[in-house]
Structures are given as structure tokens and as C-alpha cells.
Amino acid sequence: MSQHRQKTVLSGMRPTGPLHLGNYVGALRGWVKLQETHRCFFTIVPWHALSSEYENPKVIKEYTFEVALDWLSAGLDPEKSVLFIQSEVKEHAELHLLLSMITPLPWLERVPTFKEQQQEIQDRELNTYGFLGYPLLQTADIIIYKAEVVPVGEDQAFHIELAREIVRRFNRFYGEVFPEPQMLLTEVPKLAGTDGRKMSKSYGNAIYLKDSPETIRKKISPMVTDTRRKRRSDPGEPDDCPVFTLHKAFVPEEKRAELAAGCRSASIGCLECKKVVIEALIQEFATFREKRAYYEKHPKLVWEIFEEGNKKAREVAEKTMAEVREVMGLVFPGGQSTPGKV
Numbered sequence: 001m002s003q004h005r006q007k008t009v010l011s012g013m014r015p016t017g018p019l020h021l022g023n024y025v026g027a028l029r030g031w032v033k034l035q036e037t038h039r040c041f042f043t044i045v046p047w048h049a050l051s052s053e054y055e056n057p058k059v060i061k062e063y064t065f066e067v068a069l070d071w072l073s074a075g076l077d078p079e080k081s082v083l084f085i086q087s088e089v090k091e092h093a094e095l096h097l098l099l100s101m102i103t104p105l106p107w108l109e110r111v112p113t114f115k116e117q118q119q120e121i122q123d124r125e126l127n128t129y130g131f132l133g134y135p136l137l138q139t140a141d142i143i144i145y146k147a148e149v150v151p152v153g154e155d156q157a158f159h160i161e162l163a164r165e166i167v168r169r170f171n172r173f174y175g176e177v178f179p180e181p182q183m184l185l186t187e188v189p190k191l192a193g194t195d196g197r198k199m200s201k202s203y204g205n206a207i208y209l210k211d212s213p214e215t216i217r218k219k220i221s222p223m224v225t226d227t228r229r230k231r232r233s234d235p236g237e238p239d240d241c242p243v244f245t246l247h248k249a250f251v252p253e254e255k256r257a258e259l260a261a262g263c264r265s266a267s268i269g270c271l272e273c274k275k276v277v278i279e280a281l282i283q284e285f286a287t288f289r290e291k292r293a294y295y296e297k298h299p300k301l302v303w304e305i306f307e308e309g310n311k312k313a314r315e316v317a318e319k320t321m322a323e324v325r326e327v328m329g330l331v332f333p334g335g336q337s338t339p340g341k342v
Helices: 021-034 046-053 059-074 091-100 105-109 112-120 134-143 154-174 213-220 242-250 253-265 270-284 286-297 299-328
Strands: 008-013 039-044 081-085 149-152 182-185
Touching: 008 021, 008 134, 021 039, 021 059, 021 149, 021 242, 039 059, 039 299, 046 059, 046 134, 059 081, 059 286, 059 299, 081 299, 091 134, 091 299, 105 154, 112 154, 134 154, 149 154, 154 182, 154 299, 213 270, 242 253, 242 270, 253 270, 270 286, 286 299
Parallel strands: 008 039, 008 149, 039 081, 149 182
Antiparallel strands: none
């Protein structure tokens, strides 16, 4: 690592099962690069999953393990980043509670995703405080490590601006404790799933990072392409082809331009074009599959890696909370909050 001070990054993922190509392109691939240049904290966030999965919480541990496997296999390195489980660092909950005392209710009610997801997810009751307050918990996740940079897609931009408002309000009341986190806007390509819609676990159309070469072929080969191409001799438009969204994410630009020209001139067929992206995916994730097979056979090692990360995260979070209690006047003689006591 370089000798100059590295900016602190925090980002996380809800444990909803194994990761798909959209998760990889939109976040994980960028995180692997960030750990080379920044001080990174990456967290799996069971409490966020609980806000919608509270009726079936037992799956969260299994899903957490799946995400952990994918992170380690994709190249997140515990020697370069702190990899941890949010719910194992209880200070997150304490800071969330304290922030809830100063955060105006309308700030949470105006978060766009609150009403949007209530409308989209009809099979669960989401009119709960936990669901309303999860952007506040997200703020606690970020600022407890005094993160200066948060890589997010545009759909999360409102959440980071809310975090900045909360930080400003806290600092105004109690003193300059937290830096205002800055967004690192990441391009999140809209990858099409196997049915042509946006790739999503909930749609059942995802291509997973752990899929075998045979599964990748079976999923992509029958995908619908540009509807203009009813016959092999019909020219098409790659920008209107669901499969070509995968090309844009995984096929080198020079080859992609060649395929696009062939599509528009009808000099290549859709099956030929699909084979290129299929082989690109199989090659890209060859090492990933090898690593994942190893970690699957050694679950104890995976949990040990994350427990070590939990300890590192806890040390930082404890220091931050000692400072928070001090500035808020919540340090009592002989109590657990007394500086120096754990």
C-alpha cells in the first residue's frame, strides 16, 4: 500500500443469496479495484435484510455465507480490506439509535425507495419502523467508520445525501465528529436477465457468478435477441438486443465493435454472437469457480476470515462510539461508557 493517507471507503450488500452478474458489474468488480488504492470496509448487512425478511430470518445466515463466498472468490482480500458482518458489530445499532433521536421523521418519509418498494413488494408487510428507518441505519453503517467515500449507483444517491444531512445536523449539535461522506457514483449497467427484463433474483432470470459453464450456456443460448432478426439474413440493432448488454459488460471493446457491425449487416447470426459472450463469461469466472469450490469445502475458514474482520471493524467502531458518547454527554462514572472501558 502507498505511504500517503488513503481515504476510507465503506460499502455493503444485503444478504439475499448468491450474487449475480449485475451485482458483480455494478459493485463487486469496482470494489476489488478500490481496495488497491483506499482503506476499505466492506460489510454484509443482515439487519438490512431483516427489514424485509423478518418473517423468515433463518435464511439470512445461509445467504450471508453465500455472499461471503462470492466476495472472497471474486478477489476481495482480507489483507487489503476489512470484510465483516454488520450485525456482529453492535455499535452500529447504538449509533443508529442515537441518530434516530435527532433525525426528523419527514426526512425518512421522503426517501423515494420507501414508497417505491412498498408498492413493488406486495407479498410482505413493509409498513414497519425498521423498513422506514433503514436509510438511517445505513447512515450509521457509513459514518461509524468515518467513511469519506461511498461507492453507489444513482439509485442510492438520495440515501447518501440523507447521510450528509444527518452528519451536518449531528455536527451542528455536538461538534465536528463525522466527515460528510462523498458519493463515488459508479456506472451500473442494466444487464438483461434470461427473460430480457432487468437481471434480478426476484424475477428468477439471473445468471449467477457461481453458475457452471454448462449452466451459463443453457441460460444464454435460448435468450431472445433483437426482434428484428426473425431470419438469419435480417439485420439487427445491437443496442436493442438484451444479450448485447452482456457483451458491453464482458466482451472487449474491439471484439464488441466487430460483433455489432456483423449484427447490423447480418453477416453473423445470433447464436454465433451469443457464443462469444458465453465463452467470455466462462473464461472470466474460471478462477472464481475454483476459489469458490475451495471455500465451499472450508466453511470454517470463511467464518474465521469474517470474524477477524469483525474484530477489526469493532475496534474502529468502539473508538468512534466512545467519541460520540463523550460529545453527547453520555459518559457516566463507572459505567460501560466510561472511556477506556470495554
